Amino acid sequence: MKGACLLLVLVSASALAASFTDEEVRKIQSHGPWPAPWSRDPSNRVSGNANATDLGERLFFERRLSVNGDISCSRCHLPERNWSDGLPRAVGIAEVDRNAPSVVNVRYHHWFGWDGAHDSLWAQSINPILDARELGMSAASVARFIRGDRDLSCRYRNTFGAAPGADDEKVLVDAAKALAAFQETLVSGSTAFDDFRDALARGDGAAMARYPENAQRGLKLFVGKGACSVCHTGPAFTNGEFHDTGIPFFLRRGEADPGRYGGIKKVLSDRMNLLGPYNDDPKRSTAVRTQHVSLEHRNFGEFKVPSLRNLESSMPYMHNGSLASLRDVVKHYSEISPDRLHSDGEAILKPLHLSDGETADLIAFLQTLSDRGGQYQRRPFPEDCR
Amino acid sequence: MRALLAALLAAASAATACELPGGAVQKIQSGKVLVLYRTNPAPLKVGQHFVLEFAVCPAPESVRVDAQMPEHRHGMNYRPTITGSGEGPYKAEGLMLHMAGRWELVFEVRSKDAVERVTQTIRLE
Numbered sequence: 179m180k181g182a183c184l185l186l187v188l189v190s191a192s193a194l195a196a197s198f199t200d201e202e203v204r205k206i207q208s209h210g211p212w213p214a215p216w217s218r219d220p221s222n223r224v225s226g227n228a229n230a231t232d233l234g235e236r237l238f239f240e241r242r243l244s245v246n247g248d249i250s251c252s253r254c255h256l257p258e259r260n261w262s263d264g265l266p267r268a269v270g271i272a273e274v275d276r277n278a279p280s281v282v283n284v285r286y287h288h289w290f291g292w293d294g295a296h297d298s299l300w301a302q303s304i305n306p307i308l309d310a311r312e313l314g315m316s317a318a319s320v321a322r323f324i325r326g327d328r329d330l331s332c333r334y335r336n337t338f339g340a341a342p343g344a345d346d347e348k349v350l351v352d353a354a355k356a357l358a359a360f361q362e363t364l365v366s367g368s369t370a371f372d373d374f375r376d377a378l379a380r381g382d383g384a385a386m387a388r389y390p391e392n393a394q395r396g397l398k399l400f401v402g403k404g405a406c407s408v409c410h411t412g413p414a415f416t417n418g419e420f421h422d423t424g425i426p427f428f429l430r431r432g433e434a435d436p437g438r439y440g441g442i443k444k445v446l447s448d449r450m451n452l453l454g455p456y457n458d459d460p461k462r463s464t465a466v467r468t469q470h471v472s473l474e475h476r477n478f479g480e481f482k483v484p485s486l487r488n489l490e491s492s493m494p495y496m497h498n499g500s501l502a503s504l505r506d507v508v509k510h511y512s513e514i515s516p517d518r519l520h521s522d523g524e525a526i527l528k529p530l531h532l533s534d535g536e537t538a539d540l541i542a543f544l545q546t547l548s549d550r551g552g553q554y555q556r557r558p559f560p561e562d563c564r
Numbered sequence: 565m566r567a568l569l570a571a572l573l574a575a576a577s578a579a580t581a582c583e584l585p586g587g588a589v590q591k592i593q594s595g596k597v598l599v600l601y602r603t604n605p606a607p608l609k610v611g612q613h614f615v616l617e618f619a620v621c622p623a624p625e626s627v628r629v630d631a632q633m634p635e636h637r638h639g640m641n642y643r644p645t646i647t648g649s650g651e652g653p654y655k656a657e658g659l660m661l662h663m664a665g666r667w668e669l670v671f672e673v674r675s676k677d678a679v680e681r682v683t684q685t686i687r688l689e
Contacts, residue, residue, distance in 0.1 A: 204689055205664075408664050417611045419641055419662040466613050470658030472643040526636045526663075 198398060203378065205401040210375040212487075213365050214286060214413040221298050221465075222355045223458035225362060229337040234360025236330065236559055237353060242323060243307065245314035246271060251306065251357070254278040257554050260491040261364060266499030270312035275429050277499035280492050283485055285362040286414045288467055292481045292497040293441025294420060297468045298457075299358035301450040304350060321349035332563035351456045366487045367549035371397070374546075389546070395536075396543025404511070404530055404540065415486035415547065420477065423527060424514050425496045427479045437497070438480035442473045490548040504541050512537065582621035584653055594682040596622070597673050600652075601684075610688050613660045616644070619652035620673055628672040629656045631686075633665055664688050 198206065224230035237243055238251045254268040255261040261281045263269075268278035276292050284290070290302035306312040307320060315323075324330050325342045334349075335341045337356060342349045370389060374397075377385035400406045411417045420438040427435045445451050445468060452465035462469075481497040495501040501510060512532040532540065584600040592599045601618035608614055620627055629646060632639045641662055648654030661667050671682040 201689070208689065411610050411664060417662050419611070466658060467642065467660075470613075470642040470644060470660075472641060476638065 202398060202401050205407050206375055206397065207379060208412060209407075209415060210372055210379075210413055212368055212372045212413050216285060216362075216365070219285070219299065219358070219362065220459040220461075220463055221452055221457045222300050222358055224337055224352075224355050224359050227337065227359060229333065230356045230359035231363055232360075233330070233333040233337050234356035234358065235557070236333065237357050238360055239556070240330075242327075243313060243315065243320065244271070245319070249313055251313075254306075254312075255281050257556065260488045262492045264493065266494050268312075270306065270309070271314050272311040274309070274311050275435055276497050277494065279482075279484065280488065281361045282364045282366050282488055283414055284364070286418075286485075287416075288418050288464075289420075289441075289445075289482060291441065293435075293437050293444070294482055295441040295444035296448070296450075297445050297452045297465070299361060300351065300355040301448065301452075301456075303354040303357040303361070304450060307350070307354070317346040317350040320353055321346035324349055324353060329561055329563050336563065351450065364554065367551075369487070369549050370546040371543070390542060392539045392542040393546045394543075396539035396541065399532075399536055399540050400543055404532075405526070406511075408526065409483045410486055416483045418483065420480035420482050421526075422476070422480045423496075424510070425481070425498065425500060427481075427498075434479075435497070436478055438482075439473070439475075439477040442471055442477060446471070446473075486544065486547050488548050490545050504544055505537070508532065508537050508540050508544075582619055582651060584617060584619040586617070590684065592671070592682050592684050595680055597624075597680045597682055599671050599673070599682045601671075608661060608686060608688060610664050611660065611662055613642075613658065616654075616656040616659055616669075618654050618656070618671070620654070620671065621651050622675070623650040624673045624675050626674045627654065628674075629659070630670045630672070631659060631661060632668050632670060633663065634668055635666060636663065661686070661688055 218226035238255075241248055241250045243250060249270055253270060254263045254265075255278060256263055263278045266277060268274050268276065279292065284299055287299070288297070290296040290299060291305070296302035296305060307315050308317075321342060324334055331342055334352065334356075338352055342352070370393070374386060374389035374394075377383075377389075400410075409417055409419075409421055420441075422437075427437055429435050448454070450456055452462065452468045457465065459465075484495075490504065493503060495504075495507050501507050511527070512530045514527055514529050516528060530536075582598050582600060584602065586602065588602050588606060589600045590602060592601070598621045599618055600621075601616055604615045604617065605612070616629060618629075627646065629644055630639055640660060642658050642660050644656040644658040646654055646656045665688065667686045667688060669684045669686055673680045673682055
């Protein structure tokens with residue numbers, strides 16, 4: 179194995195602007211291949227089901243799924259904006275306190291929302307439907323809407339094997355499971371970085387040389403001096419966990435966003451969590467995180483590590499959308515003051531003191547994590563459900 | 565001299581009696597305490613939950629398992645549940661190392677008169 183890694187470095191050396199150590203090569207390899215293997219969600223009995231995906235896609239763009247009949251999920255998750263909205267804080271019926279996270283690649287996540295207040299994609303999908311500032315519906319109004327719409331009711335029956343019944347909460351959860359089945363299909367495409375990573379794996383010098391030199395130098399910073407890959411791990415560039423990165427978490431005078439601290443409390447008290455009655459997996463095989471998650475004081479002000487795939491089109495950044503550009507994000511980590519972090523928090527973040535050239539290189543690398551677009555084409559919806 | 569020989573024989577006897585059925589066992593000795601363990605899956609990966617099977621000799625009153633990143637000044641985000649008693653075998657479920665870097669796996673072994681921290685370094689990329 180050691181020999182193989184050494185070989186990779188030797189083969190690649192002539193094609194690279196930056197030279198990579200064995201350890202750096204292993205780290206680069208750990209960010210692929212992409213797309214990562216996909217598997218259905220065992221907690222959702224209609225995950226991977228074509229009828230559910232179809233129903234979920236319709237519901238996702240359905241404005242009547244809001245209390246004022248004017249807002250759909252796609253208000254804050256626009257396909258052309260990497261399934262986010264470009265705003266610092268999302269606006270449904272009213273403005274919420276956090277940035278709308280992209281729903282691309284959500285099948286690879288374990289915790290959902292900036293605070294991880296939900297442990298499945300279907301449970302997360304319920305949240306905006308019921309939140310008074312987002313879609314403002316209730317279980318009763320969702321169930322009434324689906325039961326009363328001939329087409330949606332028919333598609334519900336085709337998906338779940340029976341017409342929507344009298345149990346409002348069950349219809350709401352099923353609608354969320356269909357929404358999850360659709361969102362699971364949103365996977366970003368391969369990128370210039372993936373081409374480089376794969377070329378490095380097979381020792382293809384010519385293909386490696388096509389990767390821009392400044393991106394190569396930025397990649398070396400990412401896995402080396404910058405230590406970015408400590409948290410932005412794996413093919414999705416996130417460890418899926420939560421950290422305090424020194425972003426202020428005060429919302430308004432006298433009010434703070436508790437972040438992960440509040441998220442853990444919410445998920446553990448949520449009837450819709452993976453330990454509850456709506457998990458379709460009798461083995462509870464994906465509930466291990468929920469069973470063992472530990473609430474610590476340090477969780478206050480921690481927020482989820484976002485995926486970096488398609489980063490360029492999901493600005494602004496951070497949980498509150500407070501950083502407008504990639505340059506602002508890199509500057510934040512370059513100049514971060516340890517004094518802004520919790521005294522009982524992690525001691526990993528230190529100012530990187532990047533030069534102008536290093537900043538430009540790191541941005542150039544981050545830009546190569548975006549796909550070429552065109553992955554999603556909204557289909558016309560025929561109205562002939564039988 | 566005779567006392568030393570007796571102590572050595574006793575320690576050797578404890579060590580030979582200590583066992584964890586199954587293969588691929590790691591050993592850690594700290595003072596008088598011997599811990600045998602293995603992880604499933606192995607090797608460990610960042611962000612992947614794992615099960616720890618272990619035995620402790622001599623039999624403790626209680627044992628706790630934790631993992632920490634000393635340089636980062638934090639532990640795991642998950643609290644394992646442990647089943648087993650005596651010398652074991654024990655089973656700890658729900659552990660997960662969520663970042664790359666140096667972790668310290670800690671067995672806190674409590675006996676009648678002392679608490680021994682038995683540690684093992686694990687490096688994750």
